[in-house]
Amino acid sequence: MLHDRAELKRHIADVLGSRERRIIPRDNLRESAVLVPLSWDGDDPFLLVTKRSMSVEHHKGEISFPGGRAEESDESLVFTALREAEEEIGLKPKDVEVLGLLDDHISIVGYHITPVVGVVPCPYEFTINSESETLLFVSLASALQDTVWMAEETSFMGKGIHIYYLQIDGGVIWGATARILKHFVDLIAGRTIPFGEVSPEAKAWVKGLLTMQAGYRLNV
Numbered sequence: 001m002l003h004d005r006a007e008l009k010r011h012i013a014d015v016l017g018s019r020e021r022r023i024i025p026r027d028n029l030r031e032s033a034v035l036v037p038l039s040w041d042g043d044d045p046f047l048l049v050t051k052r053s054m055s056v057e058h059h060k061g062e063i064s065f066p067g068g069r070a071e072e073s074d075e076s077l078v079f080t081a082l083r084e085a086e087e088e089i090g091l092k093p094k095d096v097e098v099l100g101l102l103d104d105h106i107s108i109v110g111y112h113i114t115p116v117v118g119v120v121p122c123p124y125e126f127t128i129n130s131e132s133e134t135l136l137f138v139s140l141a142s143a144l145q146d147t148v149w150m151a152e153e154t155s156f157m158g159k160g161i162h163i164y165y166l167q168i169d170g171g172v173i174w175g176a177t178a179r180i181l182k183h184f185v186d187l188i189a190g191r192t193i194p195f196g197e198v199s200p201e202a203k204a205w206v207k208g209l210l211t212m213q214a215g216y217r218l219n220v
Helices: 005-018 077-089 175-189 200-220
Strands: 030-041 046-053 067-069 097-101 112-121 131-138 150-157 157-168 173-174
Touching: 005 046, 005 097, 005 175, 030 077, 030 175, 046 067, 046 077, 067 077, 067 112, 067 200, 077 112, 077 131, 112 175, 150 175, 157 175, 157 200, 173 200
Parallel strands: 030 112
Antiparallel strands: 030 046, 030 067, 046 131, 097 112, 150 157, 157 173
C-alpha cells in the first residue's frame, strides 16, 4: 500500500475521517496548527520536516513540522497550517491536498497544536524563510518499522507520558513533533508501533541541542 499513492491517500483519509478525534480544550493555551506534509520520491512516501533556525522564539534548532500560531483573521486551523507552511517553506495552499486532522496536542511551552495532514507535490520549489535552517525528509516506510522508535517516561501536567525519539538523517525528532508523528504512523499501521530505550546517540543529540539553546539565550 505504501507505494500505491492513491491507495495510501484513501487509507489515510478513511482512517482520519472515520475516527473520533481527540479535542483538547484550548483554555489559556496559545492556539496553533502544523502541517504534516506527505509526498513521494518516486514510489517511496516521505514526510517533510524543517530544522528550525536559532533565530526563532521557541524550539531553536529543533526538527519540526511547518506551522505556527493562529491569527485572529485565520478562518480555520487548516487555514493556519497552510498559511504558516507557505510562510515557512513557500508551499502554496492550492498545492496541498488536505486529508484530515490528527488529535490535538499540547507543547511544553503552552501551545495548543492541531496537526493537519496534507499531500504535497514532489518535486517542488520550496523556499525556506529565516525560521528554518533546512528541509529534512522522513521515510514513511522507516517510521513504520518496529525497531526505530525510542521513548522515555516522564510526567507532564500531572500525567505520565512518553517522550518519543526518532533518529533521521540530519538529527533527532523528539518532543511534540515526535508525538504527532508517532500518533500518525500508529494510525496508518492500525496498531501501536513498539518502541525501545533511547540510544546514547539520540540522547547526546538532544542534550547538545538544549545546551546550545541555553547558550544562545545567554548571548542575546
